Amino acid sequence: MVRVIISAIIGGLLVFAWSMVSWMVLPYHFQSIHQFKDEAAVTKFIKDQADQSGIYVLPFPAADTLSKPADEQKKIWDEVQKKQQEGPMMFSSVALKGTEVSMQHKMIHGLILQIVGAFIISLILWGFCCSGYFCRLFTIISIGLLVGLLGSVPSYIWWQFSIPFTLACAADALIGWSIAGLFMAAIVKPCRCKKESR
DSSP: OHHHHHHHHHHHHHHHHHHHHHHHTSSHHHHTOOOOSOHHHHHHHHHHHOOSSEEEEESOOOTTGGGSOHHHHHHHHHHHHHHHHHSOOEEEEEOTTOOOSOHHHHHHHHHHHHHHHHHHHHHHHHHSOOOSHHHHHHHHHHHHHHHHHHHHHHHHHHHOOOHHHHHHHHHHHHHHHHHHHHHHHHHOOOSOOOOOOO
16 A cells, blocks of 8 residues: 555646646646637626626526426527527626636645545556566556546537647656656556465
8 A cells, every 4th residue: 555655646747747747837728728819808898798707608598497388498599509509608607706716726636636536547547457567568558538528528518629729638648657657557456366276
């Protein structure tokens, strides 16, 4: 279990370090995010139209839509789909009061999250009958790929996140956990591995 904890700390630190490099040093995240032409006008519009912080989708049906008869619901959803096809369509997280948590707090929370993730992966390796280094490395890389795909692609499918932004986020998970896996696979050893009787 000591190896699991060591692996979790090292793995979490490496994935966090990679995310720092990918977001703050490499350009591909920055290049995949765009700026509004007139931020002041957009800010004023959001403050005028959003009555509370939260997730907003444009276009989106009224809150009481699900309480209406089925035929009315169908008309409403058909109209929403038509507007989505015509565009623009937007999915946004609105914080009317801005962000109250400092960047240092966010970074600490992000690091803790990565260490917890590395701990879970280390537990999987520890209980998994996979005695070889490359077997364990392949397992971690596969988990990184899974995290990247399932964590990023649904936003592209459902909310039209751009392909560059989606690929950048998916690549972050794959590359980060691949780097961490080089060390984690060497540290964690299975608790036991029963040989199959033939």
